[in-house]
Amino acid sequence: xxxxxxxxxxxxxxxxxxxxxxxxxxxxxxxxxxxxxxxxxxxxxxxxxxxxxxxxxxxxxxxxxxxxxxxxxxxxxxxxxxxxxxxxxxxxxxxxxxxxxxxxxxxxxxxxx
Numbered sequence: 801x802x803x804x805x806x807x808x809x810x811x812x813x814x815x816x817x818x819x820x821x822x823x824x825x826x827x828x829x830x831x832x833x834x835x836x837x838x839x840x841x842x843x844x845x846x847x848x849x850x851x852x853x854x855x856x857x858x859x860x861x862x863x864x865x866x867x868x869x870x871x872x873x874x875x876x877x878x879x880x881x882x883x884x885x886x887x888x889x890x891x892x893x894x895x896x897x898x899x900x901x902x903x904x905x906x907x908x909x910x911x912x913x
Contacts, residue, residue, distance in 0.1 A: 804830075805911055808838035812908030815901055819846040838911060845904055849897050856889050 807826055814822035823846060827839035 804832050804835045807835045808911045809908040811835075811839040811842040812904045812911065814842065815846060815904040820850070838907075842904060842907070845900050849893070849900060852893060852896065856893065860886065860889075 807830060811823040811826045820843065823839045823843035827836055827843060830836055830839065
């Protein structure tokens, strides 16, 4: 098995350990274009959950400023989206993370074959 296949697969399997650091290091250090392409793809797939998590944190932080409107809405019998939003976000984020995890493992095995 060649080194470029191992490095390419390792960049995908790094989702279990050093998910952002290892693909970046492989991308910078490697001179072969095929390894760089796989490292870049795995780095992007590792960045997607981080970006969504930061965005969700910012949205929930901003929603705390509208707590007065939320209380009025609940007292009037309306549906309070912001009360359910953390649960919806957690479910969708977990589903997305599981999909990305499976995709990275699939790509790593595919590279090794």
